[in-house]
Amino acid sequence: MSYLGVFLTFARNSLIRDMTFRANFIIELISSMSWMAMNLGFYTLVYRYTQNIAGWDKYEFFVFIATTMFVNSLVQAFFMPNAEELSEMVRTGGLDFALLKPIDTQFLVSLQRVNWSSLGNFLVALMLLAYAVPRIEGYQFSLAAAVLYPLYIVAGVLILYSVMITLAATSIWLGRNQSLYDFWFYITNFSRYPMEIYDGPFGKPLQWAFTFIIPILVVINVPAGIMAKPILADNPYGPWLAVFAVLATIAALAFSRWVFQKALGSYRSASS
């Protein structure tokens, strides 16, 4: 309960700060929303030339894009600014203060800033979802899908968070780690497409590695597959992927926790 209180204060303080720099806030909101609009426009173009990409027709794929937007906006709102900040805190010694506080350091470091403007895309995603779902051919509403969808979005956010905080924690060892952080963008790029497209001698190993080693392919694919199709009907792994996604989330969180704690143990602080 007290952790919730601390988090709400973080969120509140972040909002106060965002409102101080109102113009910046609005620009951020507009630029991230127009980036999403451009993405959407691009895929509309692609679907002028084809009916179907790896088993996903246009409106199913729009659901996929909406899911990506949900996950990304949550990650960007809650975790991204903090992971970025961690590398900086290590370099400047600001992590010292986090270590003094009588509260879990990973919690503090992971959630102290909320980037409210990123939640603009969350609303756009809601609209896109409401637009696309009824237009899917032969769509049937299922209560299970409606309940599971948000839960798996949260699971996806937690997996991406785990990858991000693990990479950011390495900067505690290395003093600085900008490149590994870029690496996060490279690999999460793969998660933004239906996993069915990773096929053939080059695609299959990628699909396997990004499902079972670094489980980023389940992040979007599982919730999108649940919402757009009858519970992952077309997925190469079928509904079992949803069971796996739960395990993957727990494993990713546990692993990132372990790495973070290890890293804190060898923190050396910057000189005054």
Place this chain on the structure above:
Amino acid sequence: MSAIKIRNLQKSYRVYQKKEGLGASLAGLFRREYRTVDAVKGIDLDVEGGEFVAFLGPNGAGKTTTLKLLSGVISPSGGEATVLGHVPWRRENDYRRRFALVMGQKNQLWWDLPAQESFKLHQKIYRIDPADFARTRDELVDLLDIRRLLSQPVRELSLGERMKMELTAALLHSPEVLFLDEPTIGLDVVAQHNIQLFLKHYQKVRGITILLTSHYMKDIAALCKRVVVIARGEIVYDGSLAGIVDKFSGHKVLTVQFGGERMPGNLSRYGEVLEEVAPKARLRVDRGEIAKVLSAVLAEHAVDDVSVEDPPLEEVIAEMFARSSDGPAATDLQPVGM
């Protein structure tokens, strides 16, 4: 019972030895030379509850490293320490609720927000009872005279005002032990004095234990009865500020005002001449010789006035630091970069 107990505490860093020039930097990508810097080399120290102790020492002597070890920010390479019965680097929440660290060179308040918002965050993090929080905050804010600045973003405050806010934030949870790392650095004389007065008052009223590092002798003279001098990672002195002079200065300053028409020549036979402006002369005389020299001067010359003094503290300490910082000191430690 001791509030702080330190036994043979050690901290060494492995530092990448960077060579000069681009060629050497590129070579460093493949082969690196490291050197071990012993920042703290086996410190023993006991501090009683309610003491106000100063750490004095040149840059890189190991003062800040010691404070960071006692705050649990870093772990030692060897030795033991307990603060209020806790081992700091275990980072237990029970311990972290009972002490505070203030660093003059770093700020922990949200830069773009008014300090009062950061205070509220502290209340949540330290789980301070709302009534206690309001009372402590009001007391601190009035003592430091910063009430009118509470709603102003921290980035708009002066350095002195910001330090007052930092102190307030650190004391909101009523810590029993306070570590202060150069709290008056960069402040003007008035602001320094205000902070000193506040610390003195607060420590007296609350009876908390404070460990302070500072470069300003005035801070230390105003606040601390006990001074611990650290040089090159070791404690070289532990006692009163005045005692430093006795221990580290081997000489006294003899000032003579001569009577008669002219100054006697060849004063250097008594000791090193520091200043000679007729009719006055200041001489530096070995401590053991002072009685003999003084009687010789009085016997051989007409003297109007005479005084024998200890050399100024600043001078003694500067001299002591100069002596102890010969050779490689652990200055400017930075984490190993990539």
